[in-house]
Amino acid sequence: MSLETPLHKVEGLGSAHSGVTHFWRQRITAAALVPLSIWFAVSVLGLVGAHEAATLAFLSQPLNAVLMAAFLVIAVYHMALGMQVIIDDYIYVNWQKLFLMLLMRGFSLAVVAACLYALLRIAGPIT
Amino acid sequence: MADNPQRAQRPRPLSPFVSIYHWPVTMATSITHRFTGMGLAAGTVLLAWWLYAVASGPDSFNAFLDLAATPLGQVILFLVVWSLAFHLLNGIRHLAWDMGYGFSKPAAQTNSILVIAASILLAAALFALAYSGRGGYYQ
Numbered sequence: 001m002s003l004e005t006p007l008h009k010v011e012g013l014g015s016a017h018s019g020v021t022h023f024w025r026q027r028i029t030a031a032a033l034v035p036l037s038i039w040f041a042v043s044v045l046g047l048v049g050a051h052e053a054a055t056l057a058f059l060s061q062p063l064n065a066v067l068m069a070a071f072l073v074i075a076v077y078h079m080a081l082g083m084q085v086i087i088d089d090y091i092y093v094n095w096q097k098l099f100l101m102l103l104m105r106g107f108s109l110a111v112v113a114a115c116l117y118a119l120l121r122i123a124g125p126i127t
Numbered sequence: 128m129a130d131n132p133q134r135a136q137r138p139r140p141l142s143p144f145v146s147i148y149h150w151p152v153t154m155a156t157s158i159t160h161r162f163t164g165m166g167l168a169a170g171t172v173l174l175a176w177w178l179y180a181v182a183s184g185p186d187s188f189n190a191f192l193d194l195a196a197t198p199l200g201q202v203i204l205f206l207v208v209w210s211l212a213f214h215l216l217n218g219i220r221h222l223a224w225d226m227g228y229g230f231s232k233p234a235a236q237t238n239s240i241l242v243i244a245a246s247i248l249l250a251a252a253l254f255a256l257a258y259s260g261r262g263g264y265y266q
Contacts, residue, residue, distance in 0.1 A: 048262030052188035111171045118178035
């Protein structure tokens, strides 16, 4: 006999009320980051010893700018999902958990915003 | 749980914690995955700094490169590169597990050792390429 209501069963969200959303997003972003990280490493190695003008020219190329933006956004999203797991695992006092979650998300948003702003100044119309 | 001062004389039974166990290599890769993830989170600040330096002209770019070239800067860069190599390779191992591959105890131990060795080799190889002048092909 199950104590679950039919609605609860059909929603399939379990006691976390979000189902496998977090788990699945962490895996999807991980899979996307495999080729993007390899592209990033090859690019940075190719820019070792380059002057500012050469680095600027490389990042200004549309394909490189788009790949860098994709790498930044997906990596920071993956980072926020991962840090959420760490906070969930080790912090069990509710107000501390809420505080750290907000701090972590604020940090993630600040980093991705700063990176995209710099990238827009490099490759876009903002100077 | 609230402390109970009347029971203080008798030690309460404790469940075994990580310090009790003999450390298998899978435990080492597991916690290292988490540590390298946190290290890479700190590394995003360096990435933002680098992009900002590129956007802000030759002076700030050269100041960033000068800092990166110091011994401390190189050590930090090596740790970030190794963290990315480890997190990438061990992440692929986790994705393989999720699809049901390599999850038996002997396989998990073997691919743990493989990931540790390959991540160190990969990071060292990237630094060797950079130091021997084989990097910089995009300038």
